[in-house]
Amino acid sequence: MPISVAIVGSGPAGFYTAEAIVKAIEDVEIDIIDRLPTPYGLIRFGVAPDHQTTKKVAQSYAKTAKHENVRFFGNIDIGPDISLDALREMYDAVVLAVGAPTDRKLGIPGEDKIGVYGSAAFVGWYNAHPDFLDLNPDLSGKAVAVVGVGNVAIDIARVLVKTRTEMLTSDLPDYAADAIEAGSIEDVYMFGRRGPVEAKFTNVELREMGNLEICRSVVDPAVLPDGVDPDLEMSDRDRRLKERNLATLRSFTEKEPADEQRRVHFVFYASPVEILGGDKVEGLRLERTRLEDGRAVGTGEFFDVPCDMVLPAIGYLSLPVEGAPFDERQGIVPNDDGRVEPGLYAVGWIKRGPTGVIATNRPDGVAVAGHIGEDFPAPSGKPGRAGFLDYLAQQGLRPVNFAEWERIDAAETAAAEAPTPRRKFTTTEDMLTFLEAQS
Numbered sequence: 246m247p248i249s250v251a252i253v254g255s256g257p258a259g260f261y262t263a264e265a266i267v268k269a270i271e272d273v274e275i276d277i278i279d280r281l282p283t284p285y286g287l288i289r290f291g292v293a294p295d296h297q298t299t300k301k302v303a304q305s306y307a308k309t310a311k312h313e314n315v316r317f318f319g320n321i322d323i324g325p326d327i328s329l330d331a332l333r334e335m336y337d338a339v340v341l342a343v344g345a346p347t348d349r350k351l352g353i354p355g356e357d358k359i360g361v362y363g364s365a366a367f368v369g370w371y372n373a374h375p376d377f378l379d380l381n382p383d384l385s386g387k388a389v390a391v392v393g394v395g396n397v398a399i400d401i402a403r404v405l406v407k408t409r410t411e412m413l414t415s416d417l418p419d420y421a422a423d424a425i426e427a428g429s430i431e432d433v434y435m436f437g438r439r440g441p442v443e444a445k446f447t448n449v450e451l452r453e454m455g456n457l458e459i460c461r462s463v464v465d466p467a468v469l470p471d472g473v474d475p476d477l478e479m480s481d482r483d484r485r486l487k488e489r490n491l492a493t494l495r496s497f498t499e500k501e502p503a504d505e506q507r508r509v510h511f512v513f514y515a516s517p518v519e520i521l522g523g524d525k526v527e528g529l530r531l532e533r534t535r536l537e538d539g540r541a542v543g544t545g546e547f548f549d550v551p552c553d554m555v556l557p558a559i560g561y562l563s564l565p566v567e568g569a570p571f572d573e574r575q576g577i578v579p580n581d582d583g584r585v586e587p588g589l590y591a592v593g594w595i596k597r598g599p600t601g602v603i604a605t606n607r608p609d610g611v612a613v614a615g616h617i618g619e620d621f622p623a624p625s626g627k628p629g630r631a632g633f634l635d636y637l638a639q640q641g642l643r644p645v646n647f648a649e650w651e652r653i654d655a656a657e658t659a660a661a662e663a664p665t666p667r668r669k670f671t672t673t674e675d676m677l678t679f680l681e682a683q684s
């Protein structure tokens with residue numbers, strides 16, 4: 246009898262864990278469960294539609310999914326379809342890899358106005374995430390304020406200012422491409438509450454902002470120091486990367502304007518204090534800041550920027566999973582290097598918070614694979630997959646298996662004309678109808 250493992254969530258953290266477990270444990274059966282019919286989590290719904298090379302990492306996840314000891318069960322929602330407790334009754338080990346699906350709030354007045362969309366929702370919308378199709382953001386205004394200077398903020402700014410031609414090699418859904426093309430956005434403001442050295446974006450992403458067809462990146466040269474303060478403590482690597490960011494920002498100031506129709510303004514030392522307007526957003530009030538021990542502190546000087554949409558890109562937030570402990574303050578499942586409780590483990594953003602790149606999830610998976618190997622030298626006699634399949638059948642639930650996902654994938658690819666890589670299905674219903682029509 247194999248050790249039975251259920252992994253909840255099929256994003257990078259889930260797949261790296263499955264990969265590590267099949268390497269570490271010979272006699273194992275792993276079921277990767279996702280509430281959506283499609284695997285890969287943020288690779289499909291988070292990575293920007295024009296960053297197709299980054300999405301190629303899914304090819305290695307597909308290899309794991311096809312491993313003889315691994316099965317994918319899409320369209321099964323832990324909670325509504327089966328409780329975590331019930332899952333733990335069935336499997337020796339359950340690994341939570343559920344990520345951080347929602348948005349942190351700014352916590353300032355006006356956040357409930359029409360035209361304020363958190364990055365999880367907005368990115369989900371332009372990536373055809375079934376949860377966010379109805380967002381229908383109004384892009385008819387001229388100015389947008391993005392709060393935050395991380396990679397998600399840059400992704401959002403770039404997607405909003407690129408032309409349809411620039412997006413041809415992306416899988417931006419038609420409804421989003423149409424809305425952006427029909428929209429009137431001319432100015433996107435990105436607000437960092439600290440300085441350019443403290444900004445979280447990485448250099449490749451920043452450099453892209455200097456190579457846009459009809460958009461110029463703008464930054465006030467007065468906020469750019471000659472170099473990173475030698476007294477600031479950081480690794481040599483980080484220092485090099487920060488210096489590179491400064492050089493890139495400086496290059497924006499040196500480029501001659503060429504009548505670009507759109508502008509992205511990098512505004513530093515500005516912290517949002519209120520979203521202005523009636524029912525709808527009309528502007529953002531910010532306080533100028535200065536740094537004290539690396540933290541932004543207000544100077545008491547305020548300014549307003551008229552805008553029609555406010556997009557806080559200030560980090561994602563995990564949600565509690567019923568049946569698992571949750572640390573509200575840190576927004577994670579409390580754990581000791583991935584161990585939560587006997588038989589329950591956590592990896593990825595639900596384990597350590599919403600930071601790091603795709604590969605940061607790999608060591609999480611390796612650690613948990615090691616723990617499961619140690620904690621289960623032998624199976625405990627739970628039914629595992631057989632019990633899960635019985636339960637699904639009893640409840641009349643309709644899982645989507647990996648071969649079915651491959652059919653969805655092939656149909657999406659076939660529906661797109663080169664150089665566009667795919668036309669995504671946008672609803673679960675459409676995917677299930679497509680599968681039924683084929684069978």
Ligand code: NAP
Nearest residue numbers: 393394395396397398438439445558559560561600601602
């Ligand atoms: P992030 O890197 O943590 O950036 C969040 C930004 O929001 C920071 O500039 C932060 O400023 C700011 N912020 C937080 N709270 C704020 C507040 N109350 N008021 C004003 N500003 C506030 O998060 P992210 O951009 O969501 O990215 C999440 C992770 O995914 C990151 O590790 C990122 O690198 C990764 N990612 C990578 C890529 C890529 O590689 N291309 C693409 C997307 C995402 P402070 O620094 O002052 O807190």
